[in-house]
Each structure stands twice: as structure tokens, then as C-alpha cells.
Amino acid sequence: MTEATETLEDRLSRIHLALESERLDHVDGVIADLEPAEIALLLESLPPAARLRLWERVPGEIDGEVLLHVRDEVRSTLIEDMDHAEIVAAATGLDTTDLAELFEDLPQQVAEDMLRSMDEQQRTRLQEALAFEADSAGRLMRTDAIAVRADVSLEAVRRFLRLKEEVPDNTHALMVVDRDGLFVGTLPLARVVSHDPEVAVAELMATDVDSIPVTMSARDMATLFQTHDLVSAPVIDEAGRLLGRVVIDDIVDVIREDSEQALMNMAGLDEEEDLFAPVLPSAKRRAVWLGINLATAFLAAWVIGRFEDALDKIVALAVLMPIVASMGGIAGSQTLTLAIRGLALGQISRINSAWLLRKEVGIAALNGLLWALVVAVLAVLWFGSLGIGVIIAAALVINMLAAGVAGIVIPLLLKRSGIDPALSGSVILTTVTDVVGFMSFLGLATVFLL
Amino acid sequence: MTEATETLEDRLSRIHLALESERLDHVDGVIADLEPAEIALLLESLPPAARLRLWERVPGEIDGEVLLHVRDEVRSTLIEDMDHAEIVAAATGLDTTDLAELFEDLPQQVAEDMLRSMDEQQRTRLQEALAFEADSAGRLMRTDAIAVRADVSLEAVRRFLRLKEEVPDNTHALMVVDRDGLFVGTLPLARVVSHDPEVAVAELMATDVDSIPVTMSARDMATLFQTHDLVSAPVIDEAGRLLGRVVIDDIVDVIREDSEQALMNMAGLDEEEDLFAPVLPSAKRRAVWLGINLATAFLAAWVIGRFEDALDKIVALAVLMPIVASMGGIAGSQTLTLAIRGLALGQISRINSAWLLRKEVGIAALNGLLWALVVAVLAVLWFGSLGIGVIIAAALVINMLAAGVAGIVIPLLLKRSGIDPALSGSVILTTVTDVVGFMSFLGLATVFLL
Numbered sequence: 082m083t084e085a086t087e088t089l090e091d092r093l094s095r096i097h098l099a100l101e102s103e104r105l106d107h108v109d110g111v112i113a114d115l116e117p118a119e120i121a122l123l124l125e126s127l128p129p130a131a132r133l134r135l136w137e138r139v140p141g142e143i144d145g146e147v148l149l150h151v152r153d154e155v156r157s158t159l160i161e162d163m164d165h166a167e168i169v170a171a172a173t174g175l176d177t178t179d180l181a182e183l184f185e186d187l188p189q190q191v192a193e194d195m196l197r198s199m200d201e202q203q204r205t206r207l208q209e210a211l212a213f214e215a216d217s218a219g220r221l222m223r224t225d226a227i228a229v230r231a232d233v234s235l236e237a238v239r240r241f242l243r244l245k246e247e248v249p250d251n252t253h254a255l256m257v258v259d260r261d262g263l264f265v266g267t268l269p270l271a272r273v274v275s276h277d278p279e280v281a282v283a284e285l286m287a288t289d290v291d292s293i294p295v296t297m298s299a300r301d302m303a304t305l306f307q308t309h310d311l312v313s314a315p316v317i318d319e320a321g322r323l324l325g326r327v328v329i330d331d332i333v334d335v336i337r338e339d340s341e342q343a344l345m346n347m348a349g350l351d352e353e354e355d356l357f358a359p360v361l362p363s364a365k366r367r368a369v370w371l372g373i374n375l376a377t378a379f380l381a382a383w384v385i386g387r388f389e390d391a392l393d394k395i396v397a398l399a400v401l402m403p404i405v406a407s408m409g410g411i412a413g414s415q416t417l418t419l420a421i422r423g424l425a426l427g428q429i430s431r432i433n434s435a436w437l438l439r440k441e442v443g444i445a446a447l448n449g450l451l452w453a454l455v456v457a458v459l460a461v462l463w464f465g466s467l468g469i470g471v472i473i474a475a476a477l478v479i480n481m482l483a484a485g486v487a488g489i490v491i492p493l494l495l496k497r498s499g500i501d502p503a504l505s506g507s508v509i510l511t512t513v514t515d516v517v518g519f520m521s522f523l524g525l526a527t528v529f530l531l
Numbered sequence: 532m533t534e535a536t537e538t539l540e541d542r543l544s545r546i547h548l549a550l551e552s553e554r555l556d557h558v559d560g561v562i563a564d565l566e567p568a569e570i571a572l573l574l575e576s577l578p579p580a581a582r583l584r585l586w587e588r589v590p591g592e593i594d595g596e597v598l599l600h601v602r603d604e605v606r607s608t609l610i611e612d613m614d615h616a617e618i619v620a621a622a623t624g625l626d627t628t629d630l631a632e633l634f635e636d637l638p639q640q641v642a643e644d645m646l647r648s649m650d651e652q653q654r655t656r657l658q659e660a661l662a663f664e665a666d667s668a669g670r671l672m673r674t675d676a677i678a679v680r681a682d683v684s685l686e687a688v689r690r691f692l693r694l695k696e697e698v699p700d701n702t703h704a705l706m707v708v709d710r711d712g713l714f715v716g717t718l719p720l721a722r723v724v725s726h727d728p729e730v731a732v733a734e735l736m737a738t739d740v741d742s743i744p745v746t747m748s749a750r751d752m753a754t755l756f757q758t759h760d761l762v763s764a765p766v767i768d769e770a771g772r773l774l775g776r777v778v779i780d781d782i783v784d785v786i787r788e789d790s791e792q793a794l795m796n797m798a799g800l801d802e803e804e805d806l807f808a809p810v811l812p813s814a815k816r817r818a819v820w821l822g823i824n825l826a827t828a829f830l831a832a833w834v835i836g837r838f839e840d841a842l843d844k845i846v847a848l849a850v851l852m853p854i855v856a857s858m859g860g861i862a863g864s865q866t867l868t869l870a871i872r873g874l875a876l877g878q879i880s881r882i883n884s885a886w887l888l889r890k891e892v893g894i895a896a897l898n899g900l901l902w903a904l905v906v907a908v909l910a911v912l913w914f915g916s917l918g919i920g921v922i923i924a925a926a927l928v929i930n931m932l933a934a935g936v937a938g939i940v941i942p943l944l945l946k947r948s949g950i951d952p953a954l955s956g957s958v959i960l961t962t963v964t965d966v967v968g969f970m971s972f973l974g975l976a977t978v979f980l981l
Contacts, residue, residue, distance in 0.1 A: 382851055
């Protein structure tokens with residue numbers, strides 16, 4: 082019985098101290114108590130040199146499991162550090178589903194050798210798994226489902242299970258199939274143990290079960306598991322034949338990655354990004370994002386440049402113009418974030434987007450008026466010019482309304498074009514609020530104050 | 532056997548059409564096929580009026596379940612629409628854990644009446660559940676765990692289970708306790724069905740099981756379930772007595788809410804925010820965030836104001852200054868997002884933060900130099916002044932370095948002060964990059980160009 086109360090941070094300190102002081106027995110001691118997923122978190126938390134020293138201490142028999150749990154980018158750094166034989170050894174312990182996940186990250190030579198070293202059945206299974214699209218049910222399913230026939234008794238089922246070498250601990254239901262292998266229902270073990278042995282499977286099985294088409298996407302499966310409170314579900318082919326089962330622990334990983342993705346994409350980052358990636362490749366990847374933003378910043382600068390005359394004459398305009406742009410950006414990003422979450426959950430469609438737009442514009446109008454008043458008073462007090470106060474108030478209201486509209490319209494348009502709204506939404510939004518902000522403020526000033 | 536292929540969007544269209552055309556039988560038809568969690572998603576996706584019309588069609592016997600699945604804010608709008616008797620009816624169908632979750636959202640009068648109408652045992656159970664801190668294991672645990680003694684045989688266990696009226700389908704392991712009710716291990720049903728009846732529980736049970744202290748936080752449980760691939764876990768009190776079990780579907784909700792929170796908080800929103808919240812209260816809540824940002828925008832404006840002289844003489848400075856601030860903001864938010872994710876996963880601590888800082892500063896330096904060069908060339912071409920090119924390049928490098936440092940230091944300081952870095956990190960960061968950006972660019976210009 083273990084009580085898991087030590088935090089990752091505590092472990093990190095212990096491992097770090099042990100590595101620093103070369104007390105490798107201590108390192109081994111910490112590792113011995115941990116699950117592969119926990120070792121994966123520890124490896125991700127260490128800078129490259131320490132990471133590789135820890136990796137060398139991870140016992141070979143769990144190398145494969147650990148590799149499955151680290152982010153893609155970290156995985157390649159670990160694989161680079163292994164020799165051919167180590168990689169083969171790590172991979173051979175895995176079941177087909179896990180091996181398929183790892184397979185495409187392996188060096189080509191290793192992958193080829195591994196295929197050659199497999200027996201016919203293993204190779205066929207792996208190739209079948211690889212034939213399914215990444216992130217589909219076919220890739221994620223486990224093939225360890227135990228199937229029984231509907232016309233047998235519970236007694237026969239129990240005899241069958243006793244004859245099997247092992248029933249996985251995480252089996253909570255048996256799959257029921259007909260004589261052609263077509264899926265007909267599930268038989269929760271809770272029912273097997275709580276009913277008389279002479280009852281037939283057909284009488285007890287659950288038939289209103291959610292079965293998953295083999296082509297279903299990971300994201301759709303995640304929604305299904307969440308809304309139906311599933312722990313496992315059968316995977317079937319087009320004909321309805323049972324192919325395997327998807328279990329909740331693999332779905333939990335999908336849910337976590339999916340939600341991390343939105344957060345990271347909004348900053349132009351990849352969710353597979355290694356916290357301790359080397360400087361040069363990281364800088365390269367981020368440079369793209371910065372370049373795109375630079376282009377939009379120059380666009381905003383060009384807009385400002387159109388009003389050099391006004392800026393030259395009234396220096397207060399230069400001082401105040403970032404306020405108009407910034408408030409629009411903040412208001413817009415609130416609307417955008419709400420829309421991105423709604424789109425990710427499938428809660429926004431043509432049906433309700435008009436209503437949502439009206440609501441967000443309403444909020445923008447109220448907050449625009451409120452803060453326009455505040456800004457106007459402060460501007461008048463600061464620069465002693467009523468004109469500037471009126472103009473910044475008008476510009477602020479215009480920009481916040483534009484932000485409200487853009488915060489809904491941009492992600493909807495991106496989604497319709499098949500582009501991830503979380504990734505490009507904020508760049509485009511900021512461009513809109515900068516351009517509208519500078520243009521309305523400086524434009525109004527040019528018309529009314531010069 | 533049902534294949535869940537209809538998307539939420541399809542359902543939304545169908546429900547919307549049916550509500551518009553007053554075809555209430557169609558509405559009922561759609562609802563009848565759905566799980567409470569799916570109805571909850573649909574309700575959240577409808578504007579207030581349509582939402583309430585749909586809510587009236589939801590059968591009373593699943594009202595409670597649906598209320599559990601909607602966001603807090605939506606929940607209160609639905610409860611407001613129910614009369615006293617409906618609320619009581621909805622709540623009575625729920626088990627203690629679910630009722631405790633709902634209880635604090637009920638109108639006080641309803642809550643009091645409900646307590647009075649309960650029998651002694653129900654009331655005690657509910658009060659016990661409510662005594663645990665929100666989001667602790669005590670609140671999340673179910674009390675339907677089935678406990679057996681270690682010294683009995685499997686045969687005795689089966690007899691016991693057959694005598695029970697019902698074993699919940701989602702039971703996948705029995706809890707094993709000693710004569711004092713102390714938890715000693717679990718017995719997966721997979722083992723019960725695959726072993727001979729005369730074997731004793733003690734021989735088969737798993738003892739290296741993660742047990743959860745009743746005070747453990749939801750977040751820590753989520754980490755434990757994810758890293759240990761758990762489906763359920765026993766909850767014990769300080770003495771080691773078995774109190775209940777936590778099951779994966781409740782943990783999946785925690786994981787989803789937790790990750791949504793980071794996304795929403797970064798925009799100053801609450802993850803419980805209703806997509807279709809009424810305009811006035813929404814505007815009020817967002818106003819706070821906008822006000823904070825306005826204060827920082829004025830700070831930036833004040834900095835610009837210190838350099839009126841330079842702006843007055845060289846108008847190009849006003850045109851180009853937003854570029855310096857914007858590039859710093861973007862670079863900083865990349866670093867900040869990476870740090871926020873790392874902190875949320877517990878992967879950043881004092882041990883590795885120095886290394887991380889060095890890495891991010893390295894990236895900032897490389898990208899700073901690269902984009903400084905590009906910006907300098909463009910600025911020289913635009914304004915024909917070598918001085919402006921050199922100065923904007925220098926300011927850009929300074930600001931991007933500051934952004935790299937701030938992107939790591941700010942979230943670490945916030946975390947240490949017990950403030951959520953996702954919530955306030957980006958405001959503070961933008962303040963730093965705006966102030967440093969304007970100050971370095973305009974300051975250098977004042978010193979070298981005037």
C-alpha cells in the first residue's frame with residue numbers, strides 16, 4: 082500500500098542532488114519507486130545533460146514505457162542517446178499499439194531491423210496498426226479484448242477465463258460476439274460475479290453499448306468517453322466485427338494533450354515542445370512566429386506613418402495612441418478566448434453565432450463607453466485639451482466594438498477555412514485592433530484637431 | 532448497440548429547428564437519445580431563451596444529472612427557472628457525492644427544506660460530505676465501494692456479491708479491508724473471475740495499490756490517476772480506514788476543467804463563464820480586467836510622455852515605437868506560456884529554473900539579433916536615417932532580452948506568492964515589455980539623436 086504524497090518537485094530535488102553528487106545508488110532508489118509516466122515527467126524536467134545521465138539509470142525493461150510517455154521532442158533526444166540494441170530491447174517489450182506509436186520515431190535502420198526480427202504474426206499486427214491513420218481509433222485501440230459468445234452460460238465463461246493464462250487487471254467488461262465475430266454487446270465483470278452460473282450471457286449482456294468505428298478520431302472518442310462516462314469501449318470495423326477496445330487511460334492522454342494544445346498554440350508554440358530544447362532549434366521555430374508578428378507590427382507602423390502630420394503637430398497623440406490599441410487588444414482577446422473554447426467544445430455553429438456576436442458587441446459597447454469616459458477624463462486632465470478627450474473616447478469605443486466583432490468573426494472564418502483558430506486567431510486579432518485603434522484615433526484627430 | 536456519429540453541431544441544428552418551429556415532439560426525440568452530459572453541452576450552446584425552452588423539455592428524472600454537468604454559471608440560470616418542487620425532485624435522485632456538489636448552488640430555502648425532508652442517514656451522509664473541503668478527495672469520492680475481508684475465499688465473495696441487490700457496472704475491483712475496516716488492498720474483478728473458488732482473497736489481492744488520503748486535492752489526484760493509469764482508487768482516512776473510492780470519470784472532469792482554466796485565465800476570464808451569459812454581468816466582470824490593463828497602458832503612456840521632446844523633433848520615433856513594444860510582447864508571451872505549462876505540470880522548480888532562464892535568454896538573444904537586423908534595414912530604408920536603424924536595433928535586442936527574463940521570472944514570483952501565473956502573468960509581462968520597449972527606444976533616441 083503506497084501513499085503518493087511526494088510531489089514532482091520533491092523528487093526533482095532529490096534526483097538533482099543525487100546526480101550532482103554522483104550518488105547513483107540514490108538515483109536508482111528514486112527511480113525504483115516510480116511509474117514510467119512519473120519517470121517521463123522527471124526526464125522532461127531536467128536540462129539535457131542531467132536528463133541523459135538520468136536516462137542511463139532507467140532500467141532497460143521500462144525504457145519502452147518511459148519513451149511512450151515523454152513528449153515527442155524529448156523522445157527523439159532520448160532515442161538519439163541509445164544504441165541500436167538498446168532501442169530494439171526497449172521496443173520489444175511493448176504491445177502492438179504502443180509499438181506503433183513509437184515506431185515512426187525510430188531511426189530507419191532500427192525500424193527495418195526490428196521488422197525483420199519479428200515473427201510473422203507480430204509483423205502483420207504492427208503493419209495493420211500502422212495502416213490506420215494516426216490519432217484514429219484503429220491506432221489507439223488495444224487488441225487484448227476478451228470476447229465470448231452470447232449463447233453460452235456464465236459457468237462456461239468462468240471456465241474459459243480460468244483457462245486463460247491471464248486476464249488483464251484493467252478488464253472491466255468482456256466483449257460479446259456472435260458466430261461471425263460481429264459485436265453484439267458487452268458483459269461487465271460486475272455482472273459475471275454477481276449472477277448465478279447457469280444464466281446465459283445473452284440474458285445479462287448490455288446491448289445499448291457505444292461502439293466505436295475504427296476510423297473515429299481521437300478527439301471524437303474523447304468527447305464520447307467524457308459525455309458517456311465510459312471506461313472502455315469496443316472498436317468495430319465497417320461490417321460490425323469486433324477489432325479491439327479503447328481504454329480510458331489512453332483517452333485521458335488525448336484529453337490532456339488536446340487542451341494543452343490550445344494554450345500552447347495561442348502563443349505560437351507546439352505542445353510537443355521540450356521545456357529544455359536546445360537554444361538554436363528553439364530560436365529557429367519561434368523566429369517564424371516573431372516574423373509573422375513583425376509583419377503585422379510594420380503594418381500598424383505604416384498606418385501610423387499615414388498620420389505623420391498629426392503626430393508632428395500634436396505630440397499628445399503619440400503618447401496616447403498605444404492606449405487605444407492596447408484596450409482593443411485586451412477586449413478582443415477575451416472574446417477570442419471564449420470563442421476558441423466554444424469552438425473546441427463544438428458549442429458554436431452557424432445557429433448560435435449571430436446571437437453570440439450580438440452579445441459580445443453588447444459587452445464591447447458597455448465597456449467601451451465606460452472606459453472611454455475614464456480615459457477621456459484622464460486625457461483632458463493630462464493634456465488640458467477637451468478635443469483630445471473627445472477624440473480618444475470615440476476611438477476607444479470604435480476599437481472595442483471592432484474587437485468584439487473580430488473576436489467572434491476571425492475564429493469562425495479560420496475554423497471554416499480549416500485553420501486552427503487558437504494558432505492564428507490572436508495574431509490576426511491584434512492586427513485588427515492595432516490598425517483600427519491607430520487609424521480611428523489618429524484619423525479623427527487629423528479631421529477634427531488639425 | 533449505438534454508434535455515436537452525430538456531432539454536437541448536428542444536434543444543435545436539429546434542436547434549434549425544432550424549437551423554432553415549436554415541434555416539441557422532435558425536441559423530445561433528440562433528448563431521449565442523449566446522455567445527461569450531452570444535454571448539458573446542448574443547453575450551454577443555446578442562447579438564454581432557447582436554453583430555457585429546451586430545459587423545460589428535459590425529463591424531470593434526469594434534471595439532477597444534467598445540472599451536475601453544466602458549468603456553474605449555466606447551472607444557476609437553470610435553477611432559477613425551476614420551482615421549489617422541481618429542484619427537490621431533481622436533487623433527490625442523486626447520490627450523496629453529486630448532491631453535495633449541487634447543494635451549495637441551491638437557494639437557501641430549498642436547501643433547508645431538502646435537509647428536513649431527508650431521513651437521518653441521508654442527512655448525516657450529506658453533512659459528512661459537505662464537511663470535506665471542496666475539490667478534495669472527500670468531496671469527490673463515491674461511497675459505493677464494495678468491501679470484502681482478506682481471510683475469506685473467492686467462493687464466499689461470489690456468494691456475497693450474488694446476495695447484493697446490485698453491483699454497479701463500473702465496479703472493476705473490490706476493496707479488501709481487515710476486521711477493523713483498515714484498507715489492505717484491492718481485488719480486481721478480473722482476478723475473481725479467472726481463479727478457482729477455493730482461493731483466499733488474501734492470496735489474490737493487490738497490495739501495492741495507491742490509496743488516496745481523504746484530504747488530497749483534486750489536482751493531485753488527477754496527476755496520480757494520469758501517471759499511474761488508474762481507473763479507480765480507494766480513499767482512506769488518517770488511520771487507514773476505507774472511506775470510499777474515487778473513479779476515473781470524476782477525475783476526467785477535473786483534468787478538463789483544470790486545463791480549460793489556464794486558457795481562460797490567461798485572458799482574465801473564469802472557466803465557469805457561460806458562453807451566453809447576459810450582457811450586463813459579463814460586461815461588469817470583464818471591466819475589472821480591462822481596468823487593470825488600462826492602468827498599465829497609462830503607465831506605458833506616461834513613459835512615452837517623458838520623451839515628448841524626442842517625439843516632437845523626430846516623428847519617425849512615434850511611427851516605429853509600437854514595433855519595439857510589440858516584438859517584446861510576443862517573445863515574452865512565448866516564454867511565459869512555456870513557463871505556465873511547466874509550472875502547471877510541476878516541472879519547474881528552483882532546481883532547474885536557472886537553466887531555463889539561461890536557455891530562454893539565449894533564444895531571446897538570437898531572435899533579438901536576427902529581427903533587430905531586419906527591422907534596422909527596413910527602418911533605414913523607410914526613414915533614410917542610419918541613426919534610427921541603429922537605435923531601433925539596440926532597443927529591440929534590449930526589449931527581447933527583458934522579455935525572456937520576465938517570461939521566466941514573473942510566473943515564478945507569482946507562483947511563490949501563491950498567485951495563479953496564468954491569471955496575472957500576461958498583464959505584468961506586457962507592462963514590462965511596453966515600458967522597457969518604449970523607454971529603451973525613446974531613451975536611446977534622446978541620448979544619441981537629439
